[in-house]
Amino acid sequence: MSGGPTICAEWNLKPARGSFVAEALLGKQQNGARRPRPPRKLTRNEEIVLETLRGAALPLKAYDILEQTRALGLKAPMSIYRALASLTRRRLAHRLASLNAYVAAEGGGGDGIGTAFLICRRCGRAREHLIDSRVLRDLLACPDFAFDEVFLEAIGHCADSCEN
Numbered sequence: 001m002s003g004g005p006t007i008c009a010e011w012n013l014k015p016a017r018g019s020f021v022a023e024a025l026l027g028k029q030q031n032g033a034r035r036p037r038p039p040r041k042l043t044r045n046e047e048i049v050l051e052t053l054r055g056a057a058l059p060l061k062a063y064d065i066l067e068q069t070r071a072l073g074l075k076a077p078m079s080i081y082r083a084l085a086s087l088t089r090r091r092l093a094h095r096l097a098s099l100n101a102y103v104a105a106e107g108g109g110g111d112g113i114g115t116a117f118l119i120c121r122r123c124g125r126a127r128e129h130l131i132d133s134r135v136l137r138d139l140l141a142c143p144d145f146a147f148d149e150v151f152l153e154a155i156g157h158c159a160d161s162c163e164n
């Protein structure tokens, strides 16, 4: 497939906001000109923000991160947003659209294409769950579409009782 962004014609997939969000986020490099990103060490700000996300039990909004990192010298909201943008590009962090909040990527396993977040209304936790691309292809019924990334956000509650 070549040309511009290809959205599955049957599904007309577009990033959406809402409770059950099926965001088929198309990769930025659509035309096959995928260039490997040059490995770059994380900046100090990125490291601080990533460690803050990793240490959090719940997804954090940018403002929460700012509050928690102020003592470490991150005082400008723009520093947080820049770090978050870089971390999400590198797939070290994920933005949960339905919460407008961020979590550290757990990563590993699967083929790295499909990620679902199971978000509990009661305890607020977001569990990362990897989805195999073959399952996604069946689910989205687009056999002729090569996914780069698919994010699903499912809102519900933990099967076991959980604290809130």
Ligand SMILES: [Zn+2]
Pocket (backbone or CB within 6 Å): 120, 121, 122, 123, 124, 125, 157, 158, 161, 162, 163
């Ligand atoms: Zn829960």
